[in-house]
Amino acid sequence: MHECFDLSQVEEVTLEANPEDLTIEYLYGLKDLHFVNRLSIGIQSLDDTVLRMIGRRHTAQQAIVAVENAHKAGFHNISVDFIFGITSSSSIISSTGILSFASHVSAYALTVEPGTALSVQVGQGRVVLPDEDEVVRQYHAMCSLLEENGFEQYEVSNFARHGFESKHNSRYWNRTPYLGLGPGAHSFDGSHRRWNKPDGSYEEETLTKTDAFNELVMTSLRTVRGLDVNRVPEEYKKRLYMKMQPYINCGWISLREGVYQPTREGLLHADGMAAELFLE
Numbered sequence: 538m539h540e541c542f543d544l545s546q547v548e549e550v551t552l553e554a555n556p557e558d559l560t561i562e563y564l565y566g567l568k569d570l571h572f573v574n575r576l577s578i579g580i581q582s583l584d585d586t587v588l589r590m591i592g593r594r595h596t597a598q599q600a601i602v603a604v605e606n607a608h609k610a611g612f613h614n615i616s617v618d619f620i621f622g623i624t625s626s627s628s629i630i631s632s633t634g635i636l637s638f639a640s641h642v643s644a645y646a647l648t649v650e651p652g653t654a655l656s657v658q659v660g661q662g663r664v665v666l667p668d669e670d671e672v673v674r675q676y677h678a679m680c681s682l683l684e685e686n687g688f689e690q691y692e693v694s695n696f697a698r699h700g701f702e703s704k705h706n707s708r709y710w711n712r713t714p715y716l717g718l719g720p721g722a723h724s725f726d727g728s729h730r731r732w733n734k735p736d737g738s739y740e741e742e743t744l745t746k747t748d749a750f751n752e753l754v755m756t757s758l759r760t761v762r763g764l765d766v767n768r769v770p771e772e773y774k775k776r777l778y779m780k781m782q783p784y785i786n787c788g789w790i791s792l793r794e795g796v797y798q799p800t801r802e803g804l805l806h807a808d809g810m811a812a813e814l815f816l817e
Contacts, residue, residue: 538718549704551575551616556595556603564610575614576607577643583635587623590664591647591655601635608638614701616641621679622672623647636686640701644679645694646672673805680801693759693804710756712749746770747816755811763798773816780814 538544552573559578567573582588583597595603607615617639636642647666649656658664667675680690688696692710695703708715717724717733724731728749731741744752750773757764769777781797784790789803789810799807 549575549614551577551703551705553577553579554603555579555593556600559603559607561606561610564606564612568611574612575616576612577616577618577641578603578607579618580604580635581618581620582623584624590658591620591623592653604635604638613640615639616643616703618642619644619679620647621645621675622667625667625671636683636688641695641697641703642683642688643695644683646676676805677801689761690801690804691761693807710760712753712756751811751815754814755808758797758799758807758811758814759804761798761804763796766795766797777814784810 550573552567552575554576556578559576578600580600581591581593583600585597588596604615604617615638617635619642621644649659649666655664659666680696683690683696687698689699690696691702692706695706697703705715707713712725712727714726715724717731720733720735720737722733729741729743731739733739750770753768754764754777757768766774766777777797781790781792784803785792789800789806791798791800799810803810
């Protein structure tokens, strides 16, 4: 990469890792490269029963040690991933100690993928997932816990201490151009999307004006920042205003200085609202 690009202005380089792979020796070696400055660690849960249920290889203790060792090795920009909506437990983060080392938290509702061991267990009734009301309750409890520990929500599933918002994810939500290198990577130049295939070839699509508007709505309503009317083409503004009224009336959207901002409750319904606002 250094041979092909000028990387002197790169601000953030994130390495995604599983806890069981982050030995203290590996972490110190990684730090000595003086290139990776952010870690994203897939913890998912601090409940060993849940970890076994979703097929993870690490234990809760290994996850805690991995985060502590990362901090010890000199990494101070650490993101941890959690999944909620798996059990009816009171909180997905059973110990707030781990949050003292983290600068960013991503938390996602469980999605049961077809063909996985978990989907078979759910289908056979051996695993009973919490109902929608319980998932919503967990979401609100999680938001409150993270807020109490100094994290600010900036996207439906993402929370950060001030100044530690994910730079690469923010580009997706802002629809800023980005380049993806390697098999399976995606790229976006503002009007085209390209995705690389495993065999080295790629596919590409050109976005229409309607596609661009729909993407703008979808990505903006997932953020606390919201949808700025100034980014909306003039011919769509009136329709958007009329379509937004029910969401404003029910408290899911607030309109402030030309920006449609989802409330915390509205963030829960971001994808559904966006689908109703899409142009055909």
